[in-house]
Amino acid sequence: MTDSLDERITRSRTLLSDHDLAGLADLLSDLREHEVTRLLERLDADDRAVLFRLIEKDTALGVFESLDPPLRGELVDALRDDHVVALFEDLDPDDRVELLDELPASVARRLLSGLSDGERTLTAPMLGYPRGSVGRRMSPEYVRLRPDTTAAEALAAVRRDGRDAATVHVLPVADDTLVCTGSVTLGDVATAEPGVRVGDFVADAPTVTATTDAEVAARLCLEYRTAAVVVTDSERRVLGVLTVDTAARILEDAEDEDAARAGGSEPLRRPYLSTPVGTLVRSRVVWLLVLAVSAVLTVQVLEIFEDTLSAVVTLALFIPLLTGTGGNTGSQAATTVTRALAVGDVRTRDLGRVLFREVRVGASMGALLGALGFVVAGLVYDWHLGLVIGATLLAVCTIAAAVGGVMPLCAKAIGVDPAVFSTPFISTFCDATGLIVYFTIASAILDI
Known part of the structure; x- marks a missing residue:
């Protein structure tokens, strides 16, 4: 058709x-x-x-x-x-x-x-x-070989049982008590001499226990670039295998979830056009209510510095620039660290190193943006106001990057999804703190 x-x-x-x-x-x-x-x-x-x-x-x-x-x-x-x-x-x-x-x-x-x-x-x-847990996503259907099985017997077992197995590319090797001693690939078996025993060429297998988080197990599978990871109990008895296609699906679902929460909604877990309108509303409205309440902080800050704004009305013109820059800087840092957490590049114990790195990144970006803001605002308005804008951009970028980098690690430490503390909350936090920094610097430099 x-x-x-x-x-x-x-x-x-x-x-x-x-x-x-x-x-x-x-x-x-x-x-x-x-x-x-x-x-x-x-x-x-x-x-x-x-x-x-x-x-x-x-x-x-x-x-x-x-x-x-x-x-x-x-x-x-x-x-x-x-x-x-x-x-x-x-x-x-x-x-x-x-x-x-x-x-x-x-x-x-x-x-x-x-x-x-x-x-x-x-x-x-x-x-x-x-x-x-990976125990709910593994397949209990696999071809198990014993160490004393010959290559010829292993191929016969694959032909006999492989049709029902989740994969035949990775074959767990276990003794009669099902304790895992490693694994072999179908290629290893097919190229070995028929009389050679599997135990003579068995390799260490990447294994996970059944209670391991499914996302962690999936990343391990992709990290080792293997067709399957062997799933065992706490005593290394083979229970099943996690195949690479299931691992890819797990990670795709996890990334969809992170992307949704970073955007201030809950994951749909189904195609958009087949999702009822009520479900779409429920996935978004809670976050909107939370963000609306948290945005009250920004209003309170503006109310506190109302006299400063009245004295120099021009300061109000730069509020969108400063809050937007702070929110974007924090969100960039949070997204980068959340991704690094997900792939195992950083751990919660690396909080100090991440903080130091993000402070340097934020200060570098703030210096560049601050210099530009100083020149533009100075030429258009006056150099004292340019100095306020430049100094604020430097401070806001440094604070936002530091907070954005640390928040996902703090969330992970207390057992909360790091994506929850990505764009929505960090943007709101940076708006409020950015305004406090802005008006504090303005009051000091402009003497108001």
Whole structure:
């Protein structure tokens, strides 16, 4: 088909309103799997359920797995039939657990009770790990090798069990008690002599415990550039693997969350056009209320220095410049340090080093901007006012960079998402402190 996605959506809505199910089935049969997924993401919950029933069975599972977890939850709630139970059975255990987190408890129990014994055995232990831990995102389906397994036997095991495994590119090696001794890659096994034992070329494997934060485990997987990280219990017994594609999805979700909170809202965790208006409002209004209340600080500062403003009205012209510069400087520092925290470049114990570095960065930028402000304000107005602007820019940039760099580390230390203290709060803080610095310097230099 050559129609655009928007045209297909329009056609599907027309067919839905006409109750033309045959036409809808024809429309879906002409689309590839990823196109069907994008189409469903743009529809409301009821229409999505109708179209999903018309998808061919071979395509339905792939489309279902491609949907964001909240959309899967809505779809399960809308369908409520044996078709859903069959889809749930066919999901990988980690996808199954992620879906259960989005469902009402009653629906989750019903789906779990409908699982086969084997799939329930794989899924139930994962639900016992804390939310946000890698234990809930790992796959318990993997090919395990023993140290005394030969290369030929290992290849046979991959051919026998690899179809159901999350990955065959990394093969955990463990003894009969499941204690991990390392891992081998499929390439290692395929290129080894058939009679060589796996234990002779096993390598140390990057491992994480099941209670490790999923984002930390995901970054470890990408840091080692490996197809999977082995997940163990506290006694190094193998429980499963975290694959690189799951790790990438975890980090993508984390970055979306950080970006949303840095912008003063909560992450949607679903496509924008399929998000109800009420959900959009709830994701933003709380932050707006918090920021509105915190902005009262700025008003209070202006009220305190009302006499200074009355004496030199020209000072009011530079308030947007100074507050904007301070807020932007603080936000830049906070964003940089938050990113460094996320990738493990800095730790909370590095607070002193970060503070010293950001003070130097802020002072350097403040000196450049201050010199420019001094010259421009001096030429346009007078040199005393230029000196006020220059000195304020130097002080504001230094303070804002220092505060912006330190706040994410403080947030991390007390267990709060560092992104929360990024743009919104730091901008408000820098506005208030910048005005205090501005009027203090003005009062001293202009003698008012």
